[in-house]
Amino acid sequence: MTENKLIFDVSRGMKITIDYNRCEPAKNNDPNPRCGFACVKADRLYGRNALKIENNRPVLSNPNPKEIVRLCNECLACEYDCELYGNNCISIEISMPELEEYRKKKL
Numbered sequence: 666m667t668e669n670k671l672i673f674d675v676s677r678g679m680k681i682t683i684d685y686n687r688c689e690p691a692k693n694n695d696p697n698p699r700c701g702f703a704c705v706k707a708d709r710l711y712g713r714n715a716l717k718i719e720n721n722r723p724v725l726s727n728p729n730p731k732e733i734v735r736l737c738n739e740c741l742a743c744e745y746d747c748e749l750y751g752n753n754c755i756s757i758e759i760s761m762p763e764l765e766e767y768r769k770k771k772l
Contacts, residue, residue, distance in 0.1 A: 670684050681757050682755065700752070701750065705723050707740075711740040
């Protein structure tokens with residue numbers, strides 16, 4: 666965790682960041698936030714429980730990075746539901762090193 670953010674890597678060059686400064690339940694220490702912990706609910710519905718609620722904030726369900734890589738199925742639901750129901754505090758970066766080469770060929 667850096668600068669009040671939870672940052673973790675998942676497979677295939679994907680990095681997920683949860684900004685606790687923008688996360689309503691984490692910022693206000695609210696056990697019943699307006700968003701209803703949409704990110705954790707989405708992860709439970711579409712993913713495989715990589716996130717859990719601890720101290721009124723979404724955290725990783727397992728401290729082992731290899732286990733998080735196994736659990737996260739890269740469904741992007743946590744980011745989408747946070748944007749839809751919360752304060753848009755989750756960002757997902759996907760590394761695509763071949764993209765520039767592909768664009769050069771096509772353009």
